[in-house]
Structure formats: structure tokens, C-alpha cells
Amino acid sequence: MSLQESLERFKKQQEKCHSTLSSIANGRNSVPPLPSAAAVKFSNDTERLQHINSIRKAPVGAQMKRVIDFLFETRRAFTPEQINEACYVDMKANKDVFDSLRKNPKVKYDGQRFSYKSKHNLKDKNQLLQLIRKFPEGIAVIDLKDSYPTVMEDLQAWKAAGQIWLLSNFDSQEDIAYPNDPKVPIKVDDDLKQLFRSIELPRDMIDIEKDLQKNGMKPATNTAKRRSAAQIQGASSKPKTKKKKSEISKRTKLTNAHLPELFQNLNSS
Structure with a gap:
């Protein structure tokens, strides 16, 4: 093959490559794309799914407590589907949990919804x-x-x-x-009255206060502290004598001349 022929052939190959590249760039390439392999999806919520799985594999008692706590906090009625969405306990998939909750004295089931049941139905x-x-x-x-x-x-x-x-x-x-209503009569058993009257109290107030503290009660007085303070201050239990009123003497300046009866003693002397 001559040099001229080789150049012509090389030129045709370049033109063909250039045409192919232009078609690809303009989206006119008729060659179908190769099928891509299906992408593998990994959950970004793995921790939550593991938590749900651990709840549903827990013992029946643990799942019941979770539902009862939820009903107690909300004080509303929920269907099994709503309970599953809220606390991940699937009662439809676990018949033991469903039956145990339906029979629990703290739970009310009306045939469709579960709610908390207190001993006394109080609202306010x-x-x-x-x-x-x-x-x-x-x-x-x-x-x-x-x-x-x-x-x-x-x-x-x-x-x-x-x-x-x-x-x-x-x-x-x-x-x-x-x-705390005076109109409400309070009945006390005779045995309790007799027991109360038979208790001999200590003679010293300090011993009474100690017994109260021993039984978990706080005394209203603190005799030991009061006695200690009295000793420090030198307080005396003797009553103070009143000073005798001084009589009016000659040196007293008379200013109430309009009340002469007050000064009869002085004038007579």
C-alpha cells in the first residue's frame, strides 16, 4: 500500500470517529445503553430498626409494661395499629401480648381501642x-x-x-x-382507745421528743436546745420583784395644779 492510500484511509477513520463522537454528544446515538446492575439499598435507619426488633423480641411482660406506660401518659384510647406506630409493640403479630393487655385490670378495651383504666375514675x-x-x-x-x-x-x-x-x-x-370535715363522724375502735390510754409517757420532755424522732415524727419543741440556751444566758426561774412606786416629795415640781387631790399628802406634811 502506497503512502497516499494510507493517508486516505487514516483520514476516513478520523472522520468516522469524529461523527460517532458528535452523535453521542448530541444524544442521537442509536446504540442502546447497556443495562446497569440494580443498586443495593442500605437503610440509613439501622439503629431504629434494631431498637424496634429488640422491643418485639422482648418478653410479653416487658411489652405490656411499655404499652401500659404509654396509655398512662397519654390518657387516650388507641387502636392496636396506633399503638404499634407509637411504641413499636405489634399486638396483631403477638397474640399473647394482645390477650394479656385485654385482661389486664389497668387496661380498658372496648373492642377496638385500648385505654388506661385507673382504680377511681377522677377527672379533676x-x-x-x-x-x-x-x-x-x-x-x-x-x-x-x-x-x-x-x-x-x-x-x-x-x-x-x-x-x-x-x-x-x-x-x-x-x-x-x-x-378534714367536723361534720364527718370519726369512729375509733375500743381496742385502739384502750391501747392509747395504756401507753405510759416519759416524764421528761426530752425523752418524749426522742421517742417521736425514733418513730419518724418531728417534735414541735426542742427542750434540750431551750435548756442549753437558758443555762448560757443564766436565766433564772424566780419571778422578778416589782419596784415600789416612789412617793411625791417636796422636791417634785407641781405642774398639775388643777388636780389638788393628788397632792394632799404633800400639802398636809
């Missing part, structure tokens, strides 16, 4: 006071705690207002609410 502060007044013998605070979210604050408010008493039960270390 006034209903709380009305209930306490129905129990002159006292009602346990633990039975009132779950009535509604602010019940404990309302108990303290009624106590501060003098409407109720909150006393501790030494056996169970729990508070008992009593109505």
Missing part, C-alpha cells in the same frame, strides 16, 4: 375532694396516684387548704388521705 381536683370525703376512715394515696396526671399536686393543695389530712401508715409506709 373537685372530684378528688368529693371522693376523699366519702371515706372518713381514710383512703390510700396509692389508690389515687393514677387517677389523672396532676392528682398528687392536687392532694398537696387540698392539704394546704386544710380540707384533708395526709397521714403516714407506719406499717406500710404509705400515706392515707382523710377528710
Whole structure:
């Protein structure tokens, strides 16, 4: 092949390459693109999915507690689907959880929705006071705690207002609410009266204060501190003698001349 022919052939190849590149650039290339492999998708929410999986694999009791806590905090009724979205407990997939919640005394199920069920159906502060007044013998605070979210604050408010008493039960270390109403009769067993009367109190007030502190009560007095302060200040228990009023003497300047009866002694002398 001559040199001229080689040059012509090379020129044709360049023109062909240039035409191909132009077609590609202008989007007119008729050659179909090669099929790309399907992209592998990795979840960016792996931690949340692991958390949901751990909840659903937890024991039945743990899942029940999670749902009951959710119902207690919201105080609303939810379907199983809504509960699953809120706290990731799938009751439809776990029949044991569903049946256990349906029978739980703290849960109300109306056939469609679950809600929290307190021992006493109270809504506000006034209903709380009305209930306490129905129990002159006292009602346990633990039975009132779950009535509604602010019940404990309302108990303290009624106590501060003098409407109720909150006393501790030494056996169970729990508070008992009593109505502070003079019209409500309070019955005391004869055995309790006899026990109270048979208790012999210490003669010294310091010993009484120590017994109160031993039983978890704060004495209203502090006899030891008072006696110590009296010794430091040298306080005496003897009554002070009153000074005798001085009589009017001749050196007293008479200014109340219009009351001569006050100075009869002086004039007579």
C-alpha cells in the first residue's frame, strides 16, 4: 500500500470517529445503553430498626409494661395499629401480648381501642375532694396516684387548704388521705382507745421528743436546745420583784395644779 492510500484511509477513520463522537454528544446515538446492575439499598435507619426488633423480641411482660406506660401518659384510647406506630409493640403479630393487655385490670378495651383504666375514675381536683370525703376512715394515696396526671399536686393543695389530712401508715409506709370535715363522724375502735390510754409517757420532755424522732415524727419543741440556751444566758426561774412606786416629795415640781387631790399628802406634811 502506497503512502497516499494510507493517508486516505487514516483520514476516513478520523472522520468516522469524529461523527460517532458528535452523535453521542448530541444524544442521537442509536446504540442502546447497556443495562446497569440494580443498586443495593442500605437503610440509613439501622439503629431504629434494631431498637424496634429488640422491643418485639422482648418478653410479653416487658411489652405490656411499655404499652401500659404509654396509655398512662397519654390518657387516650388507641387502636392496636396506633399503638404499634407509637411504641413499636405489634399486638396483631403477638397474640399473647394482645390477650394479656385485654385482661389486664389497668387496661380498658372496648373492642377496638385500648385505654388506661385507673382504680377511681377522677377527672379533676373537685372530684378528688368529693371522693376523699366519702371515706372518713381514710383512703390510700396509692389508690389515687393514677387517677389523672396532676392528682398528687392536687392532694398537696387540698392539704394546704386544710380540707384533708395526709397521714403516714407506719406499717406500710404509705400515706392515707382523710377528710378534714367536723361534720364527718370519726369512729375509733375500743381496742385502739384502750391501747392509747395504756401507753405510759416519759416524764421528761426530752425523752418524749426522742421517742417521736425514733418513730419518724418531728417534735414541735426542742427542750434540750431551750435548756442549753437558758443555762448560757443564766436565766433564772424566780419571778422578778416589782419596784415600789416612789412617793411625791417636796422636791417634785407641781405642774398639775388643777388636780389638788393628788397632792394632799404633800400639802398636809
